[in-house]
Amino acid sequence: MKKSWMELVMALLLIAGAYQISKEGARVVSQRKADQAVVVLDAGHGGSDPGKIGVNGEKEKDINLQITLLLKKKLEKKKVYVILTRNSDEGLYDSGSKNKKVQDLQNRVDLIHAKKPDCVVSVHQNSYTSPEVKGAQVFYFTHSAEGKKLAEGLQNSLVEDVDPENHRLAKGNTSYYLLKKTDAPAAIVECGFLSNPDEAKLLKSKDYQNKLADSICRGILEYIKTDKKSGKSQKTIT
Numbered sequence: 001m002k003k004s005w006m007e008l009v010m011a012l013l014l015i016a017g018a019y020q021i022s023k024e025g026a027r028v029v030s031q032r033k034a035d036q037a038v039v040v041l042d043a044g045h046g047g048s049d050p051g052k053i054g055v056n057g058e059k060e061k062d063i064n065l066q067i068t069l070l071l072k073k074k075l076e077k078k079k080v081y082v083i084l085t086r087n088s089d090e091g092l093y094d095s096g097s098k099n100k101k102v103q104d105l106q107n108r109v110d111l112i113h114a115k116k117p118d119c120v121v122s123v124h125q126n127s128y129t130s131p132e133v134k135g136a137q138v139f140y141f142t143h144s145a146e147g148k149k150l151a152e153g154l155q156n157s158l159v160e161d162v163d164p165e166n167h168r169l170a171k172g173n174t175s176y177y178l179l180k181k182t183d184a185p186a187a188i189v190e191c192g193f194l195s196n197p198d199e200a201k202l203l204k205s206k207d208y209q210n211k212l213a214d215s216i217c218r219g220i221l222e223y224i225k226t227d228k229k230s231g232k233s234q235k236t237i238t
């Protein structure tokens with residue numbers, strides 16, 4: 001009896017020790033170096049908000065998160081410090097909130113302001129009444145010069161890497177909450193149209209998601225580099 005008690009105590013101590021080590025390890029890994037670029041990736045929607053629904057029932061929130069998680073890995077390989085607004089199928093609202101959508105968006109913006117990133121990329125999927133409409137498009141806040149620069153770079157890389165037939169240009173917008181309220185350079189990437197049967201199929205596939213993530217990663221890296229070269233402040237005055 002005594003021996004088994006001792007064994008139990010020893011086992012518990014070992015587990016506690018291992019937990020402490022893994023906690024320390026995680027802390028070290030997640031610590032940001034002083035000169036490390038910081039990017040916030042925002043997977044749009046989540047939880048009770050599915051976003052757009054595709055022609056075959058695809059949920060925008062799921063595709064957004066899948067692409068965002070791939071993109072995170074790719075940026076981290078390039079030594080970028082990445083912060084996600086969500087890493088699971090959860091919105092940023094309290095379950096009892098009267099207006100979950102407003103609270104969700106406010107919390108995303110608050111998180112961005114607290115982290116002061118070099119840039120923010122929000123990943124979404126589009127939808128339209130005409131099923132033939134397709135192609136990625138990137139949006140920025142009309143009055144943000146840095147947001148425009150980021151969005152145009154992302155649009156270029158998406159056209160070059162993913163779909164050279166796509167003739168869309170990055171577009172200014174004055175009403176999207178996240179773009180309007182965020183003081184860091186920000187862009188919303190609408191990766192494609194879930195209302196287009198071919199594109200909906202592609203957007204669901206891992207290969208295409210990887211291609212999109214590679215391309216968005218390139219656009220972000222080019223933006224960060226350009227910004228550092230010019231020596232300009234990375235903050236946008238909006």
Ligand SMILES: [Zn+2]
Pocket residue numbers: 044045051052060124125
């Ligand atoms: Zn969306």
